[in-house]
Amino acid sequence: MIFQAIRLALRSILRNKLRSFLTILGVVIGVAAVIAMVTVGQGSSAQVSASVESLGSNMLVIRPGQRGFGPPSAGVPIRRFSLRDADAVATLPVAAAVAPIANATATLVAGNANVSTSITGTNEQYPTVANWTVALGRNLTPAEVRAGAPVCILGQTVRQKLFGAADPVGQAVRVKTISCQVVGVLAPKGAGSFGQDQDDLVLMPIRLVQRRLNGDDDVNGIQVTLSPGVGSQEGIRAIQALMRERRHIGLGEDDDFSVTDMKEVASMLNSVNSVLSGLLSSVAAVSLLVGGIGIMNIMLVSVTERTREIGIRLAIGASSRQVLTQFLVEAVVLSLFGGVIGIFVGLALAWGAGVFMSIPFTPDPLVILLAFVFSAVVGVIFGFFPARRAARMDPIEALRHQ
Amino acid sequence: MTAPAPLIEFRNVSRVYGRGEAEVRALDGVDLTIAEGEFVAIMGPSGSGKSTAMNIIGCLDRPTGGEYLFKNTPVQSLSNDALALLRRHYLGFVFQGFNLLPRTSALENVELPLIYKGVPAAERAARAQEALAKVGLSGRGAHHPSELSGGQQQRVAIARALAGNPAVILADEPTGNLDSHRSEEILILLQDLNAREGITIVMVTHEPDIAAYARRLVIFTDGRITRDEPVAWNQAAAAEAPI
Incomplete structure (x- = not known):
């Protein structure tokens, strides 16, 4: 009987192809939107988790100015850090490794190839702190860092653009007027939480960047790996106390620097992410509801149109x-x-969005199954009222209907 | 020969529509007994109650007073589902407007009652073919109603009524939409089914020369039976009519 009913249903749906298509459009859009939202949301939180791992565990970032993000508020002069600040942080027992950072942007030239990239001036601790692995060659040495020697370590993207697949270790690259010897290449990390290419970077001794590229002795930030067993709150308090003292900040005055736990940033990003995709999914769910009403509407029309057929079936003995x-x-x-x-449209949209925003495409079979079941439920709920109207018809009236 | 068992029995049946001032007594205390194997024509002017009587006989409607016994079962106390079962297993309907499902082949139309009986697909097709053969339409199973003439459509409808092996075929103005030649064919077919298959036939008509094909004539006037007599001049005895 069910098999027969499915055959009948298919026939009646295919008989009015355009009408059936327009009827289901609401459900198509609703399901597609939910699937796309959830898939993209899951992809981006998977990516955030991956980049939390790649940031390095137990890492704090110290920046001058209040709060970590956004431009500094006008009027408040920013007091930069110096290398002595970094050295002072390194003496704290909570700090296992400390890397001062000085940023610069410059064009690197090797033979005929050139690439514009961001240069991170730092020390030999940086790969440990920021969870990088030196894949080829070696790390910077403390002597090179102290002397500001003209050496550099390339990120995979920079290496690819300048040398292709060739081994660049021992080769020279030119940055402005400096001729720099490549001593190592970093292992690739891939895209970061904002979709940026993390491998597009070059590491150099910080004094070299300060003197020869920036022409000052500013430190833009200090990254700290906490000692094992030290909680991030404890680490933050110790660093804040030290920095307030070094910068002569009186009681009751606000910090003019910030200490950020990168894991916190990542989890905040993640929760923003899930709130956003939850919100969009519920908007999409409303469209499913509207789609269900569309189905109910057309089923009511269909029941009225087929009143005579219903009468015939009842007279013939259908219960x-x-x-x-x-x-x-x-x-x-x-x-x-x-x-x-x-489901197919939604997956296609999620895949396209993933390619566009460089987010991994991670379709969730459970979500797909849920969408399938949910659309069946929509059919049952919104089909019940029209079906009951058909079932309750008086056969005599129905047969007389024209 | 013993008297055949009564199949349809009205005991003081009435059917009242509406209440109070607007009350209409479509049937008013009707007694009627139809035995197995009869061919009864019901006549009467419009509004005389003949259609109401047909609906009650066909278990599409219940009397509001009196008793209707079908195969000795009191119908007025049965549920809607039980009525559907009675229709499914014992009754076949033939309508004036044919009432075939459009855009559905003749064979599938004939299979319809068998689907509700739960007959498996292969047997269903075989029985539907057999029913089509009985009405002289073998080979037309694939045609849709719109591709058939009125007479052929009515034959498909009769085949549909036959397919369920009914005890009674109820024909409501079966020739109302047909010309006289096609009408005669349909009436001879009904006579033949009555004579050879022993199927009881109850037919509503308002034309005396159509009623003349039956063996018994019942005339309704104002909700009562005013005449009930054997048909004296049976036009073409089915037994002699070669088909």
């Missing part, structure tokens, strides 16, 4: 339950068509 089943199955099949099309 009202069988008539109910027939129209309910039709609504569910219609809705499932919409659901299946919506």
Whole structure:
């Protein structure tokens, strides 16, 4: 009987192809939107988790100015850090490794190739602090860092652009007027939490960047890896106390620097992410509801149009339950068509968005199954009222209908 | 020969529509017994109650007073689902407007009652073919109703009524939409089914020369039976009519 009802439903749906398509469009859009939102959301939180790992565990970032992000508020002069600040942090027992950072942007030239990239001036601790691995050659040495020797370590993207697959260790690259010897190459990390290319960087001794590229002795930030067993709150308090003292900040005055736990930033990003995708998914769910109402509307029209058919079936011996089943199955099949099309459209959208925003494409079978079941449920809920109307018809009235 | 068992029995049946001032007594205390194997024509002017009587006989409607016994079962106390079962297993309907499902092949139309009986697909097709053959339409199973003439459509409808092996075929103005030649064919077919298959036939008509194909004539006036007599001049005895 069910098999028969499905056959009948398919026939009646295919008989009015355009009408059926327009009817299920609401469900298609709803399901597609939910699938796309959830898939993109899961992809980007997977990516955030991956980049939390790659940031290095137990890492704090110290920056001049209040709060970590955004431009400094006008009027408050920013007091930069110096290398002595970094040395002072390094003496704290909570700090296992400390890397001062001085940033610069410059064009690197090697033979005929050149690439504009960001240069990170730092010390030999940086790969440890920021969780980088030197894949080829070696790390900077403390002597090179102290002397500001003209040496550099390339990120994979820079290496690719300047040397292709060739081994660049021992080769020279030119940055402005400096001729720099390549001593190492970093292992690739891939895209970061904002989709940026983390491998597009060059490491150099910090004094070299300060003197020869920036022409000052500013330190833009200090990255700290905490000692094992030290909690991030404890580490932050110790660093704040030290920095307030060094910068002569009186009691009751605000910090003119910030200490940020990168894990906190990542988890905040993640929660913003999930709130956003939850919000968008519920908007999409509303569209599913609207799609269900569309199905109900068309099923009511269909029941009225087929009043005579219903009368014939009742006279021939169909029970009202069988008539109910027939129209309910039709609504569910219609809705499932919409659901299946919506799943494919949604996955395609998520894939496209993933390529566009360089987010991994991670379709979740559970979510797809849920969408499928949910569209069936939409069919049952919104198909029930029209089907009941069909089932409750008086056969005499229905046969007289023209 | 013993008297055949009564199949349809009205005991003081009435059917009242509306209440109070607007009350209409479509049937007013009707007694009627139809035995197995009869061919009864019901006649009467419009509003005489003949259609109401047909609806009650066909288990599409219930009497509001009196008793209707179908195969000795009191119908007025049965549920809607039980009525559907009675229709499914014992009754076949033939309508004036044919009432075939459009855009559905003749064979599938005939299979319809068998689907509700739960007959498996292969047997269903075989029985539907057989029913089509009985009405002289073998080979037309694939045609849609729109591709068939009125007479052929009515034959498909009769085949549909036959497919469920009914005890009774109820024909409501079966020739109302047909010309006289096609009408005669349909009436001879009904006579033949009555004579050879022993199927009881109850037919509503308002034309005396159509009613003349039956063996018994019942005339309704104002909700009561005013005449009930054997048909004296049976036009073409089915037994002699070669088909």
